[in-house]
Amino acid sequence: MAFALVGGAFSLAYPRRRALVIALLLGSAAALEVLQHLAPGRHGEVRDAVIKAAGGLLGCLAGVAADRLLPRGGEATSTVTDR
Secondary structure, three states, X not given: OHXXXXXXXXXXXXXXXXXXXXXXXXXXXXXXXXXXXXXXXXOOOHHHHHHHHHHHHHHHHHHHHHHHHOOOOOOOOOOOOOO
């Protein structure tokens, strides 16, 4: 869930850098699982890395969809005219 939220937020925040956002999400998912082998009692698993990466990718897709469907900030959305 956390990777999906981060993926969506970063995808919206950096729309021109989505490839970099995806690369960082995939890399951090893998790194977190690898680093778990350094902590006693923790065991990193490929399955967990895949789940984290999939959550991040789904979050990015949701960010792309929201970016395309929602009105952009700074644009006039009011229909009231000045008299």
